[in-house]
Amino acid sequence: MDEQYDVIVVGTGLTECILSGLLSVDGKKVLHMDRNDYYGGESASLNLTQLYRKFRPGQEPPPELGRDRDYNIDLIPKFMMASGELVKMLTHTDVTRYLEFKQISGSYVYRDGQISKVPASEFEAVRSPLMRLFEKRRAKKFFEYMQNWREDDPSTHQGIDLNSVPMSKVYEKFGLESGTQDFIGHAMALYLNESYLSRPAREAYERIILYISSVARYGKSPYIYPLYGLGELPQGFARLSAIYGGTYMLDKPVEEIVYDSNGQVCGVRSGDQIAKTKQVIGDPSYFPGKVQKVGKVVRAICLLKHPIPNTDDVDSIQLVIPQNQVNRKHDIYIASVSSSHNVCAKDYYLAIVSTIVETDNPEAEIKPGLDLLGTIDEKFICICDIEKPIEDGCKDQVFISCSYDASSHFGTVCDDVKDIYRRVTGKDLVLKQRLRQEEEQREIGET
Amino acid sequence: MASRKKVLLKVIILGDSGVGKTSLMNQYVNKKFSNQYKATIGADFLTKEVMVDDRLVTMQIWDTAGQERFQSLGVAFYRGADCCVLVYDVNNAKSFETLDSWRDEFLIQASPRDPENFPFVVLGNKIDMEESKRMVSQKRAMTWCQSKGNIPYFETSAKEAINVEQAFQTIAKNALQQETDQDFYSDLPDPIKIDSETSRYEGCGC
Numbered sequence: 001m002d003e004q005y006d007v008i009v010v011g012t013g014l015t016e017c018i019l020s021g022l023l024s025v026d027g028k029k030v031l032h033m034d035r036n037d038y039y040g041g042e043s044a045s046l047n048l049t050q051l052y053r054k055f056r057p058g059q060e061p062p063p064e065l066g067r068d069r070d071y072n073i074d075l076i077p078k079f080m081m082a083s084g085e086l087v088k089m090l091t092h093t094d095v096t097r098y099l100e101f102k103q104i105s106g107s108y109v110y111r112d113g114q115i116s117k118v119p120a121s122e123f124e125a126v127r128s129p130l131m132r133l134f135e136k137r138r139a140k141k142f143f144e145y146m147q148n149w150r151e152d153d154p155s156t157h158q159g160i161d162l163n164s165v166p167m168s169k170v171y172e173k174f175g176l177e178s179g180t181q182d183f184i185g186h187a188m189a190l191y192l193n194e195s196y197l198s199r200p201a202r203e204a205y206e207r208i209i210l211y212i213s214s215v216a217r218y219g220k221s222p223y224i225y226p227l228y229g230l231g232e233l234p235q236g237f238a239r240l241s242a243i244y245g246g247t248y249m250l251d252k253p254v255e256e257i258v259y260d261s262n263g264q265v266c267g268v269r270s271g272d273q274i275a276k277t278k279q280v281i282g283d284p285s286y287f288p289g290k291v292q293k294v295g296k297v298v299r300a301i302c303l304l305k306h307p308i309p310n311t312d313d314v315d316s317i318q319l320v321i322p323q324n325q326v327n328r329k330h331d332i333y334i335a336s337v338s339s340s341h342n343v344c345a346k347d348y349y350l351a352i353v354s355t356i357v358e359t360d361n362p363e364a365e366i367k368p369g370l371d372l373l374g375t376i377d378e379k380f381i382c383i384c385d386i387e388k389p390i391e392d393g394c395k396d397q398v399f400i401s402c403s404y405d406a407s408s409h410f411g412t413v414c415d416d417v418k419d420i421y422r423r424v425t426g427k428d429l430v431l432k433q434r435l436r437q438e439e440e441q442r443e444i445g446e447t
Numbered sequence: 448m449a450s451r452k453k454v455l456l457k458v459i460i461l462g463d464s465g466v467g468k469t470s471l472m473n474q475y476v477n478k479k480f481s482n483q484y485k486a487t488i489g490a491d492f493l494t495k496e497v498m499v500d501d502r503l504v505t506m507q508i509w510d511t512a513g514q515e516r517f518q519s520l521g522v523a524f525y526r527g528a529d530c531c532v533l534v535y536d537v538n539n540a541k542s543f544e545t546l547d548s549w550r551d552e553f554l555i556q557a558s559p560r561d562p563e564n565f566p567f568v569v570l571g572n573k574i575d576m577e578e579s580k581r582m583v584s585q586k587r588a589m590t591w592c593q594s595k596g597n598i599p600y601f602e603t604s605a606k607e608a609i610n611v612e613q614a615f616q617t618i619a620k621n622a623l624q625q626e627t628d629q630d631f632y633s634d635l636p637d638p639i640k641i642d643s644e645t646s647r648y649e650g651c652g653c
Contacts, residue, residue, distance in 0.1 A: 038521070038522070039521045039522075039523075067558070068558070069558035087641060090641065091641060091642065096641050096642075097491075097492075098523065100638035101638055101639050101641055102638055102639060103639060218639055224639065224641070227638060228523070228526060231523075232523050235521045235522070235523035235524075236523065238514075238521065239491075239512055239514070239521075239523075239524070242512035242513050242514045243490070243491050243512045245513075247513070247516070247517070248513075248514045248516075248517060248519040249517040249519055250517070250518070250519040250521070251518075251519075252517070437491065437492065437494070438494075440491065441476070441477075441493055441494065444473070444477060444490070444493075445476070445477040445479065
């Protein structure tokens with residue numbers, strides 16, 4: 001490892017692995033290290049042994065849970081928006097060649113003590129109990145407006161400038177009831193709290209369109225999910241990096257980030273070896289003195305032997321409990337997958353209940369979510385700090401990613417990737433289409 | 448299932464860096480050999496259609512992409528393998544001695560349903576070098592293979608295309624055996640295909 005690299009990346013979370021992949025494709029010489037003996041860091045999917053080692057040290061997984069190999073349990077609950085940025089990154093880099101995906105079967109919302117499906121088609125919308133008849137007509141007008149709106153065509157604006165008018169005014173214009181606003185804002189635009197109402201509507205517009213176009217892509221819900229768990233994603237991008245010359249070292253303690261006399265980073269020390277570099281990228285856990293805490297998330301990883309009650313017995317769902325339904329400031333999310341996604345043994349279901357911590361008793365805060373799950377076989381609670389870098393890294397060339405937040409999909413992760421890429425390279429990220437496997441093989445064969 | 452699934456066999460090649468894993472793949476699939484050693488850059492997986500017992504199957508042969516150098520392959524690489532090829536260099540004793548740990552690593556990471564009967568194939572590569580350089584005898588290698596449940600053994604040269612075709616024919620055959628043993632009971636819907644070209648935009652009208 002005593003060599004000179006362009007970039008050393010520490011931690012193999014998804015953000016770091018995407019960046020490694022992209023920078024390696026750009027021709028940079030990358031060294032990528034992780035203190036763990038597995039890929040993924042905080043965004044790993046763990047088998048039973050790894051899960052128990054993390055949450056119940058010294059305790060063996062009970063034998064009735066079945067084989068270790070059948071479990072790939074995510075630590076961070078997120079789904080992929082079918083038309084989202086992560087899917088673009090996966091298809092352009094053709095990392096999809098290493099992965100298989102399934103749809104998440106439904107997106108649900110909790111209201112007035114009941115769970116209802118967020119309509120995924122006009123047919124479902126007509127039958128949905130979420131709105132009464134006249135409200136449905138108003139909502140239809142609202143969605144038509146959203147889908148027809150074009151920035152450069154004032155005739156589609158109906159006198160509203162989405163770039164300046166707050167979202168609350170847009171709801172008002174269409175006369176939408178607060179319950180409808182709730183499901184649009186929280187179950188479709190996926191806002192975790194109400195602050196968006198007073199911000200310009202453009203952002204909510206983008207989010208609603210992303211949701212609708214993602215649903216349109218595969219039909220059941222806006223979400224897709226990789227077989228064997230989210231931990232496959234960082235590994236796919238790590239392989240991309242390796243194929244383009246990236247060097248990988250797992251199980252490698254990172255003992256010191258080394259700086260030169262000007263305070264610029266110049267290396268990373270592990271044991272008595274120092275790898276030289278001009279730039280370092282890493283997750284917050286490797287830089288305790290350089291990050292600040294901006295909040296906390298509580299997550300309960302639950303193992304069930306049944307689908308979540310009142311959700312049509314489907315194999316996977318997202319369920320949003322909007323904050324005002326349970327007198328909170330932030331929504332509670334439930335993300336559930338099952339053996340059909342190769343993440344747990346047959347007939348088991350995984351559900352992660354999560355929210356942003358508001359009190360001194362985080363576990364009590366997720367109770368409304370836990371209460372919807374029915375009998376819980378096993379439960380693992382984690383309360384994690386959300387951290388952000390204090391500086392942007394331009395001075396010392398150390399670029400730190402943000403912790404995985406409480407949002408339901410990878411939008412903010414991709415924003416972080418693009419932002420770090422810009423700071424590291426000085427250029428905006430432009431995704432280039434990599435050759436397909438068959439084309440690549442043909443080229444190798446010809447040279 | 449009404450129609451017989453199109454058979455795709457995943458084959459992974461393991462062994463120390465520099466034993467010729469990429470060259471063997473390249474010789475088999477592209478009939479090419481390059482004397483220049485570059486620690487694997489650009490080799491991903493290669494595919495080849497082969498006939499096995501009158502059945503056309505697609506073999507997908509996965510290279511380690513250099514991630515074996517510091518034992519950092521990761522569980523995704525091993526997932527769903529139908530056959531594991533262990534390669535050593537007959538002129539390098541250490542590369543033979545590490546076969547044990549590569550085999551163990553595979554069994555832990557891939558954790559096949561039936562580890563006792565999982566198909567491995569061992570290749571002793573670089574037999575084109577002069578005899579005086581040889582460090583591992585055929586007898587020693589065969590004894591090891593027998594002790595691990597009679598693993599088929601081939602001595603190969605990726606450079607001179609010796610035994611490469613034969614070895615991969617056995618690999619395909621044994622991988623297919625493994626495939627038919629398991630993957631036919633699945634009643635789950637097929638995974639969806641993600642492709643940038645399928646992207647379309649339609650409103651849901653809800």
